[in-house]
Amino acid sequence: MLAQQLVNGLLLGGIYALVALAFSLTIGILNFLNFSIPALFMLGGIVSCAMLSKGYGIGLSVAVALAVTGGASLIIERFTFRWLKNSDSHIPLVSSLGFLILFENLVVIYFGSDAVGYPSPFGGASIRVAKLLLSLPQLASFAISLALIVTCYVVVTRTKLGRGLRSIAESSVISEMLGVDVGRTVSGMYLISGLLAGMGGALFGISYLQVSWDMGSEVALKGISAMVLGGMGNIWGALLGAMIIAGVEVLTISYVSSEAVNVVVYGLLLLLILVMPNGLLGDRAILVERM
Amino acid sequence: MLLEVRNLSVSYGKVAAVNDVSLHVEEGSVATVLGANGAGKTSLLNAIMGVTRAQGTLRFAGQTISGWSSARRVSAGMALVPEGRRILLSLTIEENLLMGAYQRRDREIASDLGRMYELFPNLARRRNDPGSVLSGGEQQMLAIGRALMARPRLLLMDEPSLGLSPLFVREVFNLIHSLNSSGLAILLVEQNTRMALQAAQWGYVLKLGRLALEADTEELMKSDDLARAYLGDNTTAKHRLHA
Ligand SMILES: Nc1ncnc2c1ncn2[C@@H]1O[C@H](COP(=O)(O)OP(=O)(O)OP(=O)(O)O)[C@@H](O)[C@H]1O
Ligand SMILES: [Mg+2]
Numbered sequence: 001m002l003a004q005q006l007v008n009g010l011l012l013g014g015i016y017a018l019v020a021l022a023f024s025l026t027i028g029i030l031n032f033l034n035f036s037i038p039a040l041f042m043l044g045g046i047v048s049c050a051m052l053s054k055g056y057g058i059g060l061s062v063a064v065a066l067a068v069t070g071g072a073s074l075i076i077e078r079f080t081f082r083w084l085k086n087s088d089s090h091i092p093l094v095s096s097l098g099f100l101i102l103f104e105n106l107v108v109i110y111f112g113s114d115a116v117g118y119p120s121p122f123g124g125a126s127i128r129v130a131k132l133l134l135s136l137p138q139l140a141s142f143a144i145s146l147a148l149i150v151t152c153y154v155v156v157t158r159t160k161l162g163r164g165l166r167s168i169a170e171s172s173v174i175s176e177m178l179g180v181d182v183g184r185t186v187s188g189m190y191l192i193s194g195l196l197a198g199m200g201g202a203l204f205g206i207s208y209l210q211v212s213w214d215m216g217s218e219v220a221l222k223g224i225s226a227m228v229l230g231g232m233g234n235i236w237g238a239l240l241g242a243m244i245i246a247g248v249e250v251l252t253i254s255y256v257s258s259e260a261v262n263v264v265v266y267g268l269l270l271l272l273i274l275v276m277p278n279g280l281l282g283d284r285a286i287l288v289e290r291m
Numbered sequence: 292m293l294l295e296v297r298n299l300s301v302s303y304g305k306v307a308a309v310n311d312v313s314l315h316v317e318e319g320s321v322a323t324v325l326g327a328n329g330a331g332k333t334s335l336l337n338a339i340m341g342v343t344r345a346q347g348t349l350r351f352a353g354q355t356i357s358g359w360s361s362a363r364r365v366s367a368g369m370a371l372v373p374e375g376r377r378i379l380l381s382l383t384i385e386e387n388l389l390m391g392a393y394q395r396r397d398r399e400i401a402s403d404l405g406r407m408y409e410l411f412p413n414l415a416r417r418r419n420d421p422g423s424v425l426s427g428g429e430q431q432m433l434a435i436g437r438a439l440m441a442r443p444r445l446l447l448m449d450e451p452s453l454g455l456s457p458l459f460v461r462e463v464f465n466l467i468h469s470l471n472s473s474g475l476a477i478l479l480v481e482q483n484t485r486m487a488l489q490a491a492q493w494g495y496v497l498k499l500g501r502l503a504l505e506a507d508t509e510e511l512m513k514s515d516d517l518a519r520a521y522l523g524d525n526t527t528a529k530h531r532l533h534a
Contacts, residue, residue, distance in 0.1 A: 160393070167382060173342060179362045179366065
């Protein structure tokens with residue numbers, strides 16, 4: 001049933017959008033693809049899962065997961081961006097990739113390589129609206145994702161931190177000259193992207209009731225694709241791209257086959273990039289204009 | 292003494308751009324640094340602002356600030372109008388002004404913004420447009436307004452008249468005069484020698500990174516030393532001076 005599949009795609013898209021946005025922030029502001037985002041996404045899922053298994057409440061579990069991913073993101077900043085200033089631009093890329101592999105393998109060592117069930121207190125509760133079956137956790141996750149994206153937009157376009165970030169995106173030297181503490185501001189951005197990715201991972205667990213050490217990698221590919229599709233560095237672009245990618249994914253699974261998903265999704269992405277190299281809403285548009 | 296620069300040197304690899312320069316700016320005064328292209332004027336100002344690494348001692352308002360971050364120097368009361376204006380093209384005009392107040396935490400930022408719009412009505416009309424819509428002269432006004440938003444005690448200006456129409460050049464120097472009248476100290480780097488000497492009380496001449504001459508601007512205007520020190524060529528320099 002088409003409507004049901006579209007709704008499923010939309011709800012999945014909310015999580016892709018969080019990951020896409022986490023990538024997009026570092027690309028838009030530092031022009032750097034932060035490969036540790038998938039690790040933070042995974043940690044968000046695994047840590048909250050481990051806390052829930054120990055019997056802690058959902059609120060505390062997610063809060064601890066966010067503290068871990070936010071903290072990890074700040075540590076990663078030390079070894080990526082702080083090196084970026086005086087080194088070849090490939091170094092931070094490689095070191096962020098190193099963090100991805102490190103965190104994934106640490107999780108394999110401590111939690112094993114099998115996917116584990118996510119003991120969400122909400123389970124798979126759902127409601128029926130007209131003929132549609134709506135999963136309540138998925139619906140709530142989507143609402144939270146949307147709220148976080150809007151908040152992020154407001155922070156970037158309307159606050160002092162956001163002005164500082166956009167100023168750094170244009171010129172870190174001029175920003176420093178004007179009195180911006182570039183190091184601290186960039187840390188703030190890493191914290192935000194770490195929280196977005198971590199929240200994405202926890203919401204993934206709550207929505208699909210399963211987490212694993214490699215959950216980040218696949219979602220990250222979709223997130224990067226969504227970001228490129230929507231326009232790198234563009235906040236609404238991340239959301240739009242994620243909706244399209246997730247929609248195409250879900251429709252392909254139900255109308256073609258699950259084996260065809262990647263061919264269709266990435267084939268479509270390639271095609272769109274050829275036609276619109278700057279993405280649907282334009283490259284780095286958060287930095288160039290207010291929407 | 293508001294600013295005291297002692298034995299300042301800046302080098303880029305093996306190139307010594309500023310070599311053992313000492314100078315000072317009195318509270319409420321205008322001092323000018325003159326010099327030909329490549330003399331090291333920009334390197335000197337950037338070093339004072341803390342955006343370029345330097346050796347030597349810097350004292351500002353009674354404190355030794357060598358080693359301070361630019362952010363800390365801004366909060367101590369310094370602001371730079373950089374060479375080539377360097378306004379943020381992707382931010383709106385109002386956001387550019389607010390960036391000048393980045394270090395401030397007081398409640399008067401909004402009223403200062405209003406004062407800037409009174410000073411620069413051209414900016415007020417387009418406050419929500421991106422900086423890129425402005426002409427060169429208007430960008431210079433924005434760069435000055437942005438620096439003033441920091442509420443500086445010392446304004447560092449790097450060739451503010453460069454590339455401007457005569458009308459805007461006059462406006463820039465009028466502004467320098469009125470800002471100074473209200474008590475702001477200014478360190479002015481210029482290639483427009485004549486106007487800079489009229490605006491300042493004390494002048495320094497840099498030549499190949501070294502201080503070649505310093506004197507009262509009244510004297511500098513009269514003497515031949517300036518011409519000789521400046522370009523090493525009497526006739527051209529004199530010509531420029533009296534042009
Ligand atoms: N980033 C840099 N790297 C290497 N050399 C530099 C750099 N910046 C300036 N220089 C050199 O240092 C010297 C002084 O340059 P500086 O820009 O300070 O001079 P200036 O007096 O401001 O010149 P202008 O009048 O052209 O603005 C020049 O020889 C210049 O080539
Ligand atoms: Mg210069």
